[in-house]
Amino acid sequence: MTKPFRFGVVAPLTTDLPTWRDRVRRIADSGYSTLLVPDVSRWQPAPGPMVATAAALTDLRVGTWVYASPLRPAWMTAWEAHSLSLLTDGRFEFGIGTGRPGIEDELRELGLPVVPPSERLAQVRETIRAIRDLDGPDRHTPVVMAVRGPKARVLAAEVADTVTFALRAHESRAEVTRLAHEFRTRGELELALHVPIIGDTVAPFMAPPDTDVAALPADSLTLLPKDPAAAAEEIQRRREEIGFSYFVFGADSADTLAPVVAELTGR
Template sequence: MQLPFRFAVNMLTPGSADEWRTRCRRAEELGYDLILVADHLGMPAPFPSLVAAAAATARPRLGTFVLNAAFWNPVLLAREVTTTAALTGGRLELGLGTGYVPAEHERAGIPFLPPRERVDHLTRVVEELAGALAGAEGTPRVGLTIGGNGNRVLRLAARHADVMAFSGGRFDGDAPTVLTAEELAQRVEAFAGFEKETGRPVPAERNLLIQRVLVTEDRAAAAAGFAAVVPYLSEEQVLELPIVLIGTVREIVDRLHALRERYGFSYFTVLDEAMEAFGPVLAELRGRAD
């Protein structure tokens, strides 16, 4: 069964209170379903930013995308979640991941653990937050998003997550590389297998973080320009990358439908630098039945 589309903008750019409110209102005007905030040093702090976004808007849901679990003690995080859920009127969705930037850990004075230990900590955080996510009596439950690509994270998400967020990339040492269309398909297939193992009655929603939105009449030229960022891929492979949307508005709309059909992605996140460029795509989709 195909889920209806949801679209989010991930707000990465700091600004004044007025600038923040203006951008959040603009996201609502453009039709985004969610306003998200990341968890990186040098970017807006997640929870106060979401409370401010809630005060500036009425409709979009609000979420973290995604918290670096290594930065958070589960007990203190539970307090942040319950307070933010209350102050946002029950519009909060919590996203969690293992964290992947060693330099941020060094700046924060927090050890950057090996992958296994980072997943262990993420698991503990997810399990200890169960009560906070359930909500107090009479308050909405907080939806859980888990982001990542490795098998242990996929298994964790299959057991606990409402949304599985696929990044479409990985870190080989300190160097990020993107997953090809075939590699991402393998990750999605693995996740589907883990879900079947759990016997969960309702599959998780599948999210994909879009890294570039290039609205253009010349797909080949745009792909050639992006190829400099991923020199290990051919132009054809670039055009097939699920994390890059290249083409006219209509071509991008068709591409989103194709991604939902092939991978089951129904929830897409774009970066704030693409918020305006993606706006006409949203408008076209809203005028066309899902």
Template sequence: MTSQTDHTTTTAPTNRSTAQFRFGLVAMPRPGLDWLELSRRVEALGFDSLLVPDNLDAVAPVVANAASAAVTERLSVGPYVIATPLRSPGHVAADAAALHQLSGGRVEMGLGAGRPDSKAEAERLGIPFGTPTERMSHLEQTITAVRARTPAVRVTVAASGPKMLALAGRTADVVALGASPFADEAEVARMGRVVTDAAAEAGRQVVLNTNLSAVGDDIPAWLEERMGLTVDKLLATGAASYLPGSPAEMAETLQRRRAVTGVSYVCAGVDNADRLAPVVELLKGR
């Protein structure tokens, strides 16, 4: 199965379209989940990274990351992504340095200007959230602080709007493209070009990353209830966040999408681990 979107007029970001694939899973510790066993299993399945969302009511990402690093050997760990308006640049830099040390350098420090619900979290913490311009400035200061303290830390920046995409291109090692779940490949490619153009102007290269909303030929009920996602809607829009078909078909789709969009780093929720693992095996080193 492949997307029905017409890609004939889409141009890929030229410097990343043949980058080797990387695969990550996103998970959050919760009661009843053996986090250490999950970390070991994610590594055994061949994934490159295990990443943790930032949520005020859950286990802090860097704590979960440190635990994962302690029981694995090659798995990269990191937050996906830290809401920087809720922390000082020095605080984030200190956490990044500690995680870098404890993990033996296996860190992907995900940073962003805050999710839509981060404003409510800022209010709960009694700190100002700031305007979009202020939050972008704070994010850039945070990236600078992280790199100054621990230059070897790899920085991921999540971005969606043009200004954020350009900032990410100038400063990040990996850019997580915050496209709508219904965005087609042409839209993802457009976002990727903003990033890679900004990176080229700064004399840098970046890896483009996206997060899959659904993997396989059916969608869990909770995704339909929470996000309104259905197979029919995703197919109708040619959604690049949907990866249907057999493992071989999924692998073919990802290779084609890489050529179109430049995206070589693919993440998904941890509940897709078993469905995505055969694809990881097929595309390792490619």
């Protein structure tokens, strides 16, 4: 089942606050569906307050891209996510994963337990179970899972509404296609593609700052051409051949790709 296109933007606070607010409003005016914030401690405000602020500024859907499960107790994360769903009148999308590469160093710096990936995945499961309990029968907070390994993919197929793969920059298109087709057996599951590079612009928080764009394969799914017409053509190809319908870009490229969003959203 092919889902209609929608587009999100990861918009961390990397400027002064008024500039960030203006950017959020411009993203909304450009037709993007979702304003997303990362969960990286000490680099910016906490994701909950940022999401609430963005939701108050616009009518955009908002979400986390994504909560790192080992940074806080499962119930506390679920409570915050349920609260955001309630306070935004259902516009919150709960993104969660086991943490970006290097999460172990961050945990040590914060004085938190460094737990193995299997335990971090168990925390994801526990958190999702808790938010379903908090939501009750009358609310369904959409869950977006960032996954990599086979156990995470199995869990996502069971409990998530949207799935995004934690791709490696040099990963082949054929391998990603294989992973995606496994999820297409569930027609209602939305596949999201995290695209950190547009042309030669690397989005903060979405890819390592030392990413060598020139060294990437020409058909890498981590990048799109800067030209809107070429980008739109490639996005349609990725839905047709692989199944991705939700595309997430960095805020620095949101204006560049606004014509793509205007052309493809809802199609």
